[in-house]
Amino acid sequence: MNTNYTIPAFTEPITSLPDTPTCEAAELKRRFQAPADEVREAHNALAEAHEKLDEKVEGIVTETFTGAIHENMFDEELAEKLNGKADEESNQEAHMALDTRLKTAETKLTVQSGQISQKSEVYFGTYTGTADPHTGIGNQVITLGFTPKAILVLRHGVDIQEDTWSYGGMALTGHPAMRGQDPALEIVTNGFKAYSGNNSTSSTRIRLNDDSDQYYYFAFK
Structure with missing residues (x-):
């Protein structure tokens, strides 16, 4: 079964706070940090799932195909280039996805911080x-x-x-x-x-x- 790593909504959104927050400073800081922590946890879970998937795919190939091609069959220099290229593309995609989520979270926090700062005494x-x-x-x-x-x-x-x-x-x-x-x-x-x-x-x-x-x-x- 596939696991959905998307974040449709934050568990503790800043918008759930009252217009004039009455909580202690430490709690207010924790609430502002909570969305970023959720993004980090989702990213870590995605990375862990990616590693497990790589292990499963390698095992399936080894068991299914006799004479499957492994990286140790390549010239050492070519194997390093192929692995480096794959890792680079994978890292770029992961970083782009993470950057998008972080920018979205930062935008929401900036807007919500501005709204809170405008509340009246x-x-x-x-x-x-x-x-x-x-x-x-x-x-x-x-x-x-x-x-x-x-x-x-x-x-x-x-x-x-x-x-x-x-x-x-x-x-x-x-x-x-x-x-x-x-x-x-x-x-x-x-x-x-x-x-x-x-x-x-x-x-x-x-x-x-x-x-x-x-x-x-x-x-x-």
């Missing part, structure tokens, strides 16, 4: 609303010390929407959270800006900075 905290208690109007800039890629806000840690009132939302760089035509939450340099009320009809329903209310935020750096 998450910061969190709270702020207290400062809108005018009588009019409900007032905006506040919360300074973080860095400009986030995304910001998520929830009033009291649970409220985003209640009936027709907006108490939280998510904003991305260049894409503020909107209520109709009015911003409710937007990213600014070194932080974000939370809104409560304004003069337009839609924004009177915005309540991300109500007086004395506490808001929880997640900032993705």
Whole structure:
């Protein structure tokens, strides 16, 4: 029975890791090394099978054909050339196959390493609303010390929407959270800006900075 030495999929692919790995550094290194180890093991198994096949073929020829030609029947110089040529071609094919697999594995590791390096750090905290208690109007800039890629806000840690009132939302760089035509939450340099009320009809329903209310935020750096 023929043995299949191909690697249709890695046992421990890097893509199975969560977007933000929580494992120890040693485990993360082992996971990155695992695909290369699988390629090496498959190559070693293929080389071992090749040696066993050579032994079987030589035995079959010896038993089947009387007067079979052996290398010791050739002139020593010719025998060395024939053996060298065969070994060279075999080694070239094996090296090409191994190089292809290694390059594929390296490409995948490079892409996956780049993806992991692009994952965000998450910061969190709270702020207290400062809108005018009588009019409900007032905006506040919360300074973080860095400009986030995304910001998520929830009033009291649970409220985003209640009936027709907006108490939280998510904003991305260049894409503020909107209520109709009015911003409710937007990213600014070194932080974000939370809104409560304004003069337009839609924004009177915005309540991300109500007086004395506490808001929880997640900032993705």
